[in-house]
Amino acid sequence: MTQHRHFAEAPFPGFDIAGPAIGARTALSPDFHSDHRKRLRDRFMDGGAQAMPDYELLELVLFRAIPRRDVKPLAKTLMQTFGDFNRVISAPAARLRQISGVGEAVVQEFKIVEAAAHRLSRAKIMQRNIISNWDAVLDYCHTTMAHRETEQFRVLFLDRKNVLIADEEQAKGTVDHVPVYPREVVKRALELNASAIILVHNHPSGDPTPSDADIAMTAQINKACAALDLTLHDHLIVGKSAELSFRSAGYL
Numbered sequence: 001m002t003q004h005r006h007f008a009e010a011p012f013p014g015f016d017i018a019g020p021a022i023g024a025r026t027a028l029s030p031d032f033h034s035d036h037r038k039r040l041r042d043r044f045m046d047g048g049a050q051a052m053p054d055y056e057l058l059e060l061v062l063f064r065a066i067p068r069r070d071v072k073p074l075a076k077t078l079m080q081t082f083g084d085f086n087r088v089i090s091a092p093a094a095r096l097r098q099i100s101g102v103g104e105a106v107v108q109e110f111k112i113v114e115a116a117a118h119r120l121s122r123a124k125i126m127q128r129n130i131i132s133n134w135d136a137v138l139d140y141c142h143t144t145m146a147h148r149e150t151e152q153f154r155v156l157f158l159d160r161k162n163v164l165i166a167d168e169e170q171a172k173g174t175v176d177h178v179p180v181y182p183r184e185v186v187k188r189a190l191e192l193n194a195s196a197i198i199l200v201h202n203h204p205s206g207d208p209t210p211s212d213a214d215i216a217m218t219a220q221i222n223k224a225c226a227a228l229d230l231t232l233h234d235h236l237i238v239g240k241s242a243e244l245s246f247r248s249a250g251y252l
Contacts, residue, residue, distance in 0.1 A: 005072050024091045036070075037063055053084035059167070061089075061113055065105040074101045089114045096181040124168065132199065137198075138236070138243055145202040145238045153180050153201040157194035158233070166192050182221040189230055196231035200238065208239035215251055222252065 041063075046116050049057055055075045062071035081099060084086045088096075093107050121140040130137055137156070143150055157166040164231060168188065178199075189197055199221065201214075210218075218235045225232045235246040246252045 008105055042151060055079050057085055058088060061109055062106065064241040065103075065109040066101075074099075078103070087147045089117075092149065097148070125164050126167070127163060127165075129162050130156065130158055130164050141200050141236055141238050145200065146240055148202055149204050151204060153199070153203060155185055155188070156200065157189055157192050158196040158198070159193075160195045162196060162233075165194060180217050180221075182217070182224045185221055186224045186228055186230060189225075190228065194230070196233050197225065198233045201236075201237040202238040206240035208237040208242055208244035210237055210244065210246070210249075210251065219252065 040052075044052060044057075044060060052060075055072070057225040058075040059071050062075060062243060066074075078088045079085075080098060082091050082095075089110050091110075093111065096102050096107050096110065115240060121136075121143040125133055125140050128136075145154075152169060153171045154167065154169045156164055157168070159165050170185060170188075171181075185197070185199075199218065203209075210241065214235075214237065218232075222232045224230075233247070234252065237244045237246075
């Protein structure tokens with residue numbers, strides 16, 4: 001285990017109801033949009049996501065939700081508002097709806113993409129030995145938590161062979177605090193017949209450095225685990241581009 005691992009446009013335009021003159025190819029021409037979408041999709045299929053900037057990848061997602069409109073201005077507005085592709089996709093639905101041009105169809109597409117990403121990364125660690133798949137664990141934690149705007153605390157429950165048997169959210173909080181109750185954590189471990197746990201929470205600020213409260217809470221849970229013959233393997237704090245391991249950093 002390592003201590004750290006590093007990994008406004010104009011308002012959204014509407015259509016000219018009268019439409020362009022016959023044969024004209026303007027920025028709002030249906031033919032222009034169709035050609036642009038085909039070029040973007042072809043480029044994606046030929047070179048993959050690595051060949052595309054974030055806003056173009058976002059356009060590809062928006063194509064399905066907004067079939068007959070230029071979505072580039074909206075994609076760039078979303079990028080400017082939230083920062084990058086991951087933060088757009090994982091933004092709370094209520095925040096997304098505040099952006100002009102974002103309707104329920106857009107929100108649904110983003111949440112489908114987010115859920116698919118979470119499920120794919122989770123499949124790499126479920127029913128597998130966590131200790132020997134540590135990079136996959138870090139990837140999963142980063143995918144599911146790094147871009148959240150509020151703190152979330154979750155626990156990975158392991159059996160005697162360190163195989164992941166459950167991954168559960170224990171609490172949600174504000175931008176800089178999440179309430180955690182050590183008694184509830186160990187109680188749930190006993191209910192699942194777990195032998196070990198890994199604590200995980202995120203820092204929306206992006207800095208994974210633990211606070212005094214983080215350190216004190218971890219010590220309390222470790223003490224409760226020791227009393228019940230449970231092992232606390234680690235506590236991971238997930239930042240925007242790095243994760244901190246309590247064990248590697250010497251806090252455990």
